[in-house]
Amino acid sequence: MSDKVIGYEDLYKQYAQKVYNYLYSKIQNPEDAQDLQSTVFVKAFEKFDSYDPSKASPSTWIYTITNNTLIDYYRTRHVHEELDDNSSFLYEDSDFNNILNQETLSELALALNELSERERELIILRYYHNLTLKEIAEKMNFSYGTAKLTHNSALMNLKRLLSVTDIF
Amino acid sequence: MNNMISSLFDYQRFDENKDLKKIIDRVSDKYGIGKHGLSDDELTLVNAAGSIESYKKDTVNNVL
Numbered sequence: 001m002s003d004k005v006i007g008y009e010d011l012y013k014q015y016a017q018k019v020y021n022y023l024y025s026k027i028q029n030p031e032d033a034q035d036l037q038s039t040v041f042v043k044a045f046e047k048f049d050s051y052d053p054s055k056a057s058p059s060t061w062i063y064t065i066t067n068n069t070l071i072d073y074y075r076t077r078h079v080h081e082e083l084d085d086n087s088s089f090l091y092e093d094s095d096f097n098n099i100l101n102q103e104t105l106s107e108l109a110l111a112l113n114e115l116s117e118r119e120r121e122l123i124i125l126r127y128y129h130n131l132t133l134k135e136i137a138e139k140m141n142f143s144y145g146t147a148k149l150t151h152n153s154a155l156m157n158l159k160r161l162l163s164v165t166d167i168f
Numbered sequence: 169m170n171n172m173i174s175s176l177f178d179y180q181r182f183d184e185n186k187d188l189k190k191i192i193d194r195v196s197d198k199y200g201i202g203k204h205g206l207s208d209d210e211l212t213l214v215n216a217a218g219s220i221e222s223y224k225k226d227t228v229n230n231v232l
Contacts, residue, residue, distance in 0.1 A: 096171070099176070105183075124196075128192055
């Protein structure tokens with residue numbers, strides 16, 4: 001058995017579930033998620049020879065293929081309403097691919113813990129749950145103006161905290 | 169900055185970091201926002217090959 005086959009099999013075993021979970025979280029349709037999962041790994045197999053581990057971790061590489069597959073899915077269905085302002089993952093050649101790893105996520109967690117509770121909660125509601133600032137203001141029981149101010153200060157503080165890492 | 173944070177949180181959905189998950193879960197629970205993705209029970213329905221075993225409904229007793 002060649003190294004390529006072993007490498008690809010390990011890739012599949014390690015990421016098949018993650019790919020499916022991610023796709024399902026986006027499209028909430030198990031059959032489509034399963035189809036897209038298959039598409040992702042067909043593409044991965046086709047591109048496996050050209051995969052350069054020095055340029056991207058296996059996780060980032062599979063994540064990129066998964067997102068590109070998702071973009072194609074949305075385009076095919078003309079699902080424009082799914083594309084909201086927070087859809088940065090839809091950048092096919094994201095400038096951020098080099099920071100998408102567990103280490104950066106850990107640094108983000110540390111930085112979030114340094115924020116005030118209000119700022120931390122706002123960031124999570126805005127950037128993980130994709131709520132608008134208006135929705136956040138209602139949930140957190142303050143004015144829209146306060147939400148905007150808190151959002152700005154949260155981003156400034158996060159940038160400051162993350163600037164001491166390699167992220168910036 | 170906004171896009172970078174969005175990208176990181178999106179990547180979190182793909183390759184979950186446990187420390188970040190704790191923070192997210194605390195906020196999600198506090199504000200009663202459903203967690204995206206599959207629960208542990210739902211995960212058991214999907215094997216590594218990606219095939220889904222559907223719930224078998226007991227049509228006699230009308231339960232799953």
